[in-house]
Amino acid sequence: MTRNTRRGPIFSILLLSPILFYIPWLTYRHHSTLPDPLTQLVDPETNLPQLSEARVLSIAKYLSEDIGFRTPGTLEHARGEQWFFQQVLDAQKECQRVAESSGRKLECEVWLQRGNGSHRFDMMGARLYKTYVNLSNIIVRISNGTPEGKEHAVLVNSHLDSTLPTPGAADDAVSVGIMLECMRVLVETPGWSPEHAVILLWNNAEESLQDGSHLFSTQHPIAPTVRAVINLEAAGTKGKDLLFQATSEQMIQAYSHVPRPHGTIVANDVFGSGVILSDTDFRQFQQYLNVTGLDIAIVKNSYLYHMRKDLVENIEPGATQHMGENALALLRHLSSDTSQLPSLTGGYTKPTTVYVSAFGRFLLYSFTTAKIIYTLLFFASILLVKTAIPSVEKVAKDPSRSIRRGFFSALSGLLGSIVLANVVAVIMAQILGKKMSWFSSEYSTMVLYGPPAVLGALLPQLYIGEVEEAMVYSAILLMQTGVAVVVQFLGVGSACLLFLLGLSVFGGLLVNYVIGGSNQREMSLWTYAVGQVFPLAVGTMCAYPILDVFVPLAGRLGTDAPTDNIMATIVSVLGAISFPLIPPFIRRFDRSVLVRSVSLLSIVTAITIAVFAARDPYDSMHQKRIYILRTENITTGEHHLHISTSDGGPKFPELVQDIAKEFGVPPEIHENGDIEVFVPKAIVMNEYNSDWDPMYPFSAFLLPFKIPLPVEPSYVSPWSTPEMKFAITAVNDMIDREAGTRSLKLQVEHPGLIWTVIAFDAHVLKWNLDDNPPDEYTRHHVREASFYGTDTWSIDLVVKVEPGSTGSLLVNFIGLQEQGMWPGKKALMSQGNPGLALRLFERLDSWMDRRLDGKADVLLLGCVAGIERI
Structure with missing residues (x-):
């Protein structure tokens, strides 16, 4: 068949080039363009309050850098709560002043919630149980002061804590600051009075697997008034905040009122499919309050997600302004008399709405x-x-x-x-x-x-x-x-x-x-x-x-x-x-x-x-993640370095070999003159590898190596002394041979340790973690998070005992040293005896930085572990 070839391929492509190049450039420009960050608290033209990125970042900087690594259970976590609670009390005073001076219908109530609880947390195909003791939340309710105005509420949530160990500027101190700034702008806006209440929840334990949001959802008296949730998160430090979960038509309609929409049903479908193995507090609100909502996060540049460089200096200018103004618009709409909150009293159903944002427009239509x-x-x-x-x-x-x-x-x-x-x-x-x-x-x-x-x-x-x-x-x-x-x-x-x-x-x-x-x-x-x-x-x-x-x-x-x-x-x-x-x-x-x-x-x-x-996959701002635990086993007396990584990039085994040579046990010289050098090899990672239980079930993704460490013969473990003993004991222990059961309280004492985990095999018939333990003999992992200074937790158990069996439990236990995390506890190096873990980590961190030229982010945790037959 003949062709009309008057226009050849090159000329044809040149004629199409305006389309082929302009559209990708235009979409990239829209994707990457952020609003100008505002510094002033009041708009100089309208004299109305405005959301200030500068103020939000000042809050984030104080939390993430002045206070630092706010891992639940640490002193810094407690200091972060104390400081921020004072900021909230100051905001409440301002609210009262405005209400009294203006005569507006405005009431701001504040709670510092504390409580204990437990919940099942299935993750990455694994079953995990969480328990927490004396954890806390900071809560504000802004309403018009009437019972009717408090009947229906929108909840906006962020978390005050950070994870192991990251300063957590974007995740989630920026969201924390945005919420406080939204409160200021709403309160100071003349004439604003909410038709429906706004509840601001700063939960204190998202990174320990959503304990704070579980505490609020299951125990706070105003939780039943929540009709919808806006969850503010971050998995990156740059770009526009992305709407990646929207669970009802009403909330999609609400999102259409934001000034800069950024999200499509595609993101919702991808996240809902489970392809991305991640989760947020949104899960707890859905599960225990049966409410709809929006899950919104900054996601670009997630190279720094849960890394040391999650600092304010690495947050892109305008990203905070973008999220803040969208959140503020949502709160204004959902608290107004045009809000659909009252229609959500019966719960919610999966949305049947197509929505697409493009070039600042938000299009939605029904299925x-x-x-x-x-x-x-x-x-x-x-x-x-x-x-x-x-x-x-x-x-x-x-x-x-x-x-x-x-x-x-x-x-x-x-x-x-x-x-x-x-x-x-x-x-x-x-x-x-x-x-x-x-x-x-x-x-x-x-x-x-x-x-x-x-x-x-x-x-x-x-x-x-x-x-x-x-x-x-x-x-x-x-x-x-x-x-x-x-x-x-x-x-x-x-x-x-x-x-x-x-x-x-x-x-x-x-x-x-x-x-x-x-x-x-x-x-x-x-x-x-x-x-x-x-x-x-x-x-x-x-x-x-x-x-x-x-x-x-x-x-x-x-x-x-x-x-x-x-x-x-x-x-x-x-x-x-x-x-x-x-x-x-x-x-x-x-x-x-x-x-x-x-x-x-x-x-x-x-x-x-x-x-x-010929390329190196990593550089100083796109680092390889390496996880190192220095573990002291108080049962065997052994000390090990456990090293792993979560990606398949090249040359990791060679790095482990070098670490073993530099920091492991020295070569052993036999009587015949032979020299035996320890060569680390990858070991099996499964649910019985309790060395990595602090990171279970994420540990299933890791490639673990184990290196024995030298210890001075004169060393006496502080974790075996009466004052600091890490111990698992059975209390109220009774065996009913006729019923074939054993009932006991499994008590864990962990002074100086946080995020303790126990693992054991048993056929549990009943316990106080939930009402539905697995009806089989299987492996159980129970992970704890408690407030700083809380050193005891327990589980009530009834387990099945086979005829002729003693019914004993072999319990693996492990915890993180509260003063053994690097660089979170770096300041302790100049304050007396820093302990074996920090002394090793100071040398190891410096060596790793030189060895890898700053191309790795190394998690360094001191751990104490053991095994006890109960």
Whole structure:
């Protein structure tokens, strides 16, 4: 079949270049543009209070840097609560002053809640039980002071604590400051009075697996008045705050009132699928209060998530302003007389609403509307394609065969793209041993896997034979619109992506028909100009946030995770969304163009493989995560370094070997003169590896090594002395032989230790952790978090005792030294005896920094462990 080749491929691409380059640039600009950060508390033009990023960051800086690492159970955690509670009391006084001086209906109530509790926390496919003692929350309720005004409330939540060990500026001190600043702005706004109450919850133990939010939800007297939740979080330090969970139509409607919406149903579907192994306090509010809400977080640059460099200096200017103004708008709307809070008294149902934010606009429509318009587009596409078929029948000997080849060409292009990108992933990770070479830049994955993805789309075209351009184009249109209908009828709102792609491709084919009728033998370039608009816009708008999340996430997916294949698949799918018209476009030209394109892309792919194979995955701002525990076993008297990592990047075993040589036991010289050097080897990680129980069940993702440490013969363990003894004992212990049961209180005493964990095997019939223990003999992990200075906790148990058995329990126990975390307790080095852990960590941290040139973030925790038969 002859072709009109007056416009060759290069000239054609040049004519399309305004579309191909402008749209990705425009979407990136929108994705990365933040509001100007405000410093003044009052708008100088309107004289009204305004949310000040400068004030929020000053609060975050004091919490994260002046007070420091606020891990639940530490002294710093207690100091953070004490300082912030005073800020809240000062805000309450200002509220009272404003109410009295203005006569407004305004009341601010404050609680410092304390309590004990327990809950089951299934995570990463594992079953874990949490217990907490004497933990606390800071709570404010702003209302109009009437019973009616307190009947329905919106809850906004953040957490005061940080995790092991990070200063937690973005996660979550920024959100803490935003909430306090929202309170100030609302109270000081003339005439503002809430129709419905606003509850501000600063919970004190999210990082110990959501204990603070559980405490509020299950024990606070005003919790039953909550109708909806806004949870503010951070998994990064840059960019716009992302709406990644919205659980009712009412709350999606509420979000439409924010000044800078940023979130789509795609993010909601991805997070809800469980693909991202993460969770927030939102879970507790859903489970125990049965309320709807919005989960919002800063997610860009999550390289610093739970890292030492989560500092105010690394928070992008404008990111705090963006989240704060959105949160403030939500509170204003939901507390107003137009709020739908009263309609949520009966709980909530899963939303059936499609929502998309684009270029500052927020579009939403119902699933019913989606089914109608998607179906209409599909049938309109069939009609349009049938109208275009006569032009093909005039040049094709077998029209039906040509149509089948069109579909095969389109499908093989999609599959070939995914397959070849994954082949390159295997080459990089398995053959060259250069796993995660793209890690230090979110968008470099497109450079590595983009060329093979396009090459994979073109290669099958060499073997399919002659196919009419219009048939491939039409096949893509029918597949996009048809799959959109099917997916939407399955209840998946993300079908809107396929609808938008199909709408643009439909428009391109319609323009082609209008321009040339049904007799043209080559499709107009206008077809591609129009047909590529929405795919490029949708694809790039999806690509930026998806890569922002998934590339840094690869650093904590586990050593065995096929991260290169995951990223290759993501890039190829995003490429198929952004450039669906590559297969028909290549059919415009002679076969020689296809052959040359394949050859050129093969060369480009080989070059990118070579370039990326020479790259180091890490640098000082995109670091490898390394976890090191210095554990003293008070049962055996042994001391070990336990070393692991959560990604499969190269050369980690070699690093462990060097650590063993530098810090482990010295070589042993035998009588015959032979020298025996300890060589660490990876050990099995499973639920019986109690060395890593402080990080259970996340520990399943780690690659563990174990190095014995030298200890002075004169060393006396403080954890075995009467004053500091770490002990597990049985209290009120009784065995009922007739019933075949043993009842006891398992009591844990842990002075100077925090985040203690016990693990044991038993068939538990009853306990006070929940009402539904597993009805089988199995392994149980129970993890504790308590307020600073609380050193005892317990579990009431009734376990099954088999005939002839003593019913004894073999209990593994481990805890973190409250004064043994580096760098959180670095200041203790100048205050007397810092202990074995800190003395080692000071040397080890400095050595690691030199050895890795600052390219690793090292978690250094002193632990005490043992085993007791009870």
